[in-house]
Amino acid sequence: MRVLLIRPEDTLLDGPWASSEWDRVIDLGRGGVRSYAEAAAKFGCPISFLDEFRGNYREIQRVRALLALGKNKLCDHLGLDWWRLLSILVHQQLETAILLEELAQTIEPSDEVSVSGAGFHSQALSLILGRRVELLTPMRSRGAGHYFRTFQKFPLRQLIEIFWDKADAGYQFRRQFNRRPKAQSHDIVLLPTAYVNVSRIGVAYAHTVPDVSFLMVATRRSGWLQDVPANVSTAWLASYADGRSSAIRSESKDLLAQWGVLRKKLEDVPEYNIISRCDSFKPFDYYFEHGLRVRDAWKNVLESEPVKAVLCADDTNPFTHIPLLLAKQRGLRTISCHHGALDGRCMVKECNADVILAKGKMEQDYLTRLCAVPAQKIVMGAPSSTTGAKSAVWRDQDRPYIVFFSEPYETTGGRAQDVYADLLLPLSKVMAKEKKRLIIKLHPAESLTERKEIVARFLSVEQRKNLRFVTGPLSSVLLDKTWFGITVLSTVVMECASHGVPCFLCKWLESSPYGYIEQFVRFGLGTPLNHPNEILEIPARLYVPEGKRYRYEDCWEPASSSLLKTLISNSRRTDEEPASYSGQTKTAG
Numbered sequence: 002m003r004v005l006l007i008r009p010e011d012t013l014l015d016g017p018w019a020s021s022e023w024d025r026v027i028d029l030g031r032g033g034v035r036s037y038a039e040a041a042a043k044f045g046c047p048i049s050f051l052d053e054f055r056g057n058y059r060e061i062q063r064v065r066a067l068l069a070l071g072k073n074k075l076c077d078h079l080g081l082d083w084w085r086l087l088s089i090l091v092h093q094q095l096e097t098a099i100l101l102e103e104l105a106q107t108i109e110p111s112d113e114v115s116v117s118g119a120g121f122h123s124q125a126l127s128l129i130l131g132r133r134v135e136l137l138t139p140m141r142s143r144g145a146g147h148y149f150r151t152f153q154k155f156p157l158r159q160l161i162e163i164f165w166d167k168a169d170a171g172y173q174f175r176r177q178f179n180r181r182p183k184a185q186s187h188d189i190v191l192l193p194t195a196y197v198n199v200s201r202i203g204v205a206y207a208h209t210v211p212d213v214s215f216l217m218v219a220t221r222r223s224g225w226l227q228d229v230p231a232n233v234s235t236a237w238l239a240s241y242a243d244g245r246s247s248a249i250r251s252e253s254k255d256l257l258a259q260w261g262v263l264r265k266k267l268e269d270v271p272e273y274n275i276i277s278r279c280d281s282f283k284p285f286d287y288y289f290e291h292g293l294r295v296r297d298a299w300k301n302v303l304e305s306e307p308v309k310a311v312l313c314a315d316d317t318n319p320f321t322h323i324p325l326l327l328a329k330q331r332g333l334r335t336i337s338c339h340h341g342a343l344d345g346r347c348m349v350k351e352c353n354a355d356v357i358l359a360k361g362k363m364e365q366d367y368l369t370r371l372c373a374v375p376a377q378k379i380v381m382g383a384p385s386s387t388t389g390a391k392s393a394v395w396r397d398q399d400r401p402y403i404v405f406f407s408e409p410y411e412t413t414g415g416r417a418q419d420v421y422a423d424l425l426l427p428l429s430k431v432m433a434k435e436k437k438r439l440i441i442k443l444h445p446a447e448s449l450t451e452r453k454e455i456v457a458r459f460l461s462v463e464q465r466k467n468l469r470f471v472t473g474p475l476s477s478v479l480l481d482k483t484w485f486g487i488t489v490l491s492t493v494v495m496e497c498a499s500h501g502v503p504c505f506l507c508k509w510l511e512s513s514p515y516g517y518i519e520q521f522v523r524f525g526l527g528t529p530l531n532h533p534n535e536i537l538e539i540p541a542r543l544y545v546p547e548g549k550r551y552r553y554e555d556c557w558e559p560a561s562s563s564l565l566k567t568l569i570s571n572s573r574r575t576d577e578e579p580a581s582y583s584g585q586t587k588t589a590g
Contacts, residue, residue: 002112005044006126009414011117011138013040013048018117018137027051027104029122031512033419034533054103055514058348058371064095065349067272072351074263078252081296081326084263085351086319087288092349094281096514098125098272105129124279171294172242179240181305185216188309189234190569191302191328192217193321194224197445197474199314201226202340205384206312206358207233210565215312218302220295220320241301242294249293257289288319299324303331310334310569313354317346325354336568339364342492342556345515347372356568358382362555363524371516380568382560403428403437404479406488409446415512418455420489423510425459427536428487432467435540437484439468442475442493485539487530490517494527498553503543505530524555 002024007013009030026040028050037048054060071084101122108114108130115135116123127134192203192215200217207215208230215233218241219225229235264282267273276282302308302324311328315321316337329335337354343364352374359365360383368374405424410417432439443452449470456465471479475493480500486493487505490513497504506518506527521527530536 002109004108004112004114005117005137006115006122006134007117008120008122009411009416010120012416012418013037014043016117016138018115019043025049030414030416031419031510032416033423033510035422036416036419051097051100051104052512052514054100058514058516060096060099060103061348061514063099063272064092067095067270068092068349069351070270070273071263071267074266075256075259077256077293077296079296079300079327080330081323083256083260083288083292085326085353086292086322087285089317089346089350090284090288090319091276091281092346094121094276094279095272097121098129098275101126102129102272121279121281125275128275128278171291172239172298175237175239176242176244179237181240182234182236184305185214185234185307187214188307189214189216191215191306191308191311191324192233193220193238193299193311193313193315193324194218195220195315195318195321196224196340197226198340199321200224202314202338202384203312204229204233206338206565209385209560210562210569212562213566213569216302216306216308218324238295238298238302241305242298243301249297252293253289256293260285260289292319292323295320296323296327299327303327303333308333310336312336312338312569314338314340316353317344317350322353329353329355334569334571342495343367343515343517343520345372345513345517347374348515352378354378356380358560358568360384360556361558363520363526364556366523367516367520371520380560380564381558382564382568383557385559400482400484401438402440402479402483403432403435404440404442404483404486406442406444406486406491406493407447407452408444408489408491410489410512412446413512415489415510417452418458420507420510421452421455422459423533424487424507424536425456427533429460429464429468430537431539433464435484440471440479440483441468442471442479444491445472485543487536487539494521495556498526498556503528505536505539509533525552526556 003022004025004027005018005023006027006029007018013028013032013036023044024046026044026046026048028048031050031052040048068088071088073082075084076082105126114126114130115137116126118138119136123134123136190213194200194203194217200219203215203217204226211230211232213232217226217229217233217235218238219235220238226235264277268277308328310333311325313321313325316325325335325337335354336356336358337352338358347368348371357368357374357379359368359379359381361381365379365381368379369376405428410420428439431437441452441456443449449472453470456468460468475496477500480496480502483502485503485505486497487507488494489507489510494504494506504527506521506529508518508529509531511518518529522529528542
């Protein structure tokens with residue numbers, strides 16, 4: 002049997018494999034109905050995909066157990082556990098290796114196995130099978146053309162961030178141009194941030210308690226906010242960096258020595274052996290090289306500012322996770338939350354904060370039921386909202402917009418071209434029939450130029466006349482004019498719900514393994530679609546019967562100012578502490 006595996010970065014039919022005959026084709030990414038139908042007709046066999054080997058989160062539970070193996074074996078001079086910080090960087094590779102092991106069980110020794118190109122999948126599968134697989138596109142050196150095409154996929158502001166992340170991650174250069182602000186004169190809550198969405202949720206919590214002072218410290222420009230409440234001060238982490246190098250070099254050598262010992266032990270485990278031989282530990286070198294300088298910058302923040310608590314809205318990013326762990330060592334209050342609706346990585350990572358803020362019953366249920374987070378660590382409390390929640394009712398026909406909330410599908414193995422192919426044609430039909438305008442709202446990580454090129458492949462000039470792209474923050478003005486929204490999987494469902502906008506979720510295109518769509522549907526937040534043809538039925542499905550309308554309070558239950566002040570002001574919690582919040586903390590039903 003001739004078996005073909007197609008990488009996520011390759012299209013199904015654009016490559017030398019399209020002119021050959023195959024008995025079995027497996028998509029290592031996620032395509033759409035239209036692309037799979039075309040490929041199946043071309044290849045003469047159905048297209049399956051790697052995610053079919055998932056089973057009730059068992060591979061994710063295995064990853065969680067694997068990540069626990071390295072705890073407390075990679076500690077710096079301050080006692081900071083770098084495995085806790087960095088192990089999250091390899092969770093996807095471990096997960097993929099486990100799925101490839103499942104796939105390998107279905108491949109016979111006599112099968113001829115080919116992969117569309119080089120990369121983690123081909124290398125890992127070769128190791129698992131114990132034999133080489135054929136690469137249908139050879140590895141090539143990366144010339145100017147490769148980098149030009151890559152740069153086209155990123156907005157300019159993101160390219161600038163990438164440059165600084167590579168060139169000056171430890172702030173040795175930027176610290177010289179960022180003057181350290183005058184130390185705060187009264188106690189503050191530290192808000193570490195690297196991204197704008199993290200900053201916004203932190204500022205939203207600060208807005209809830211206007212008589213508490215906050216200091217938002219940004220690791221990079223993408224986390225900076227110009228417009229902040231009066232009780233929020235802002236600073237660059239670079240301004241707290243120092244130029245010491247001899248002590249850093251000595252400590253770095255010690256950390257690398259510990260890493261050598263730990264890595265050797267981990268490689269005795271089959272899954273770790275696979276990802277190690279595939280160079281998946283290479284990103285660790287970046288953090289070992291620069292991380293200690295970043296750690297010292299955060300240490301300087303905690304030593305020079307009157308920090309009484311840390312509120313971290315992104316404990317997946319190692320550089321914003323560091324201050325939370327340092328604060329915990331110092332006996333300061335540590336609180337975490339997530340800047341989106343749900344954080345599926347809680348299924349595999351350890352949540353180190355004293356308190357986890359859940360924005361509502363939906364998130365609380367997700368954390369306890371699927372992520373195994375101890376219920377006693379969770380306190381219900383979203384930031385105060387300036388928008389009053391509206392019911393999901395029949396939308397006024399004079400609302401002019403249908404909004405397609407696009408996403409950077411490539412980051413989770415999806416293909417933007419396949420998504421647009423499935424959605425644009427039926428949406429354009431609905432748009433024309435209902436006399437609406439189609440808005441494509443882009444995620445900050447998407448390139449406007451590239452997405453416009455994709456749209457031009459599927460819609461005529463005439464069809465594109467009533468379509469426009471929107472970039473930047475999602476505004477209430479746009480939502481108030483939206484008849485309905487549609488997305489594959491985005492936390493924008495929360496914003497839609499808060500404005501009473503029905504949101505439809507394209508389940509057949511979902512490439513995330515963390516059960517987000519199921520959770521949104523479980524709480525009535527979105528309506529699942531299982532095929533592109535169902536898009537044509539949306540106008541008839543917009544009416545929601547009274548008994549089936551979602552309760553927005555289940556998704557967004559604002560915390561009182563007094564609750565947040567109590568959480569912030571209390572000294573380190575004990576195991577019995579949640580009882581004092583019995584009026585605020587609810588057990589998931």
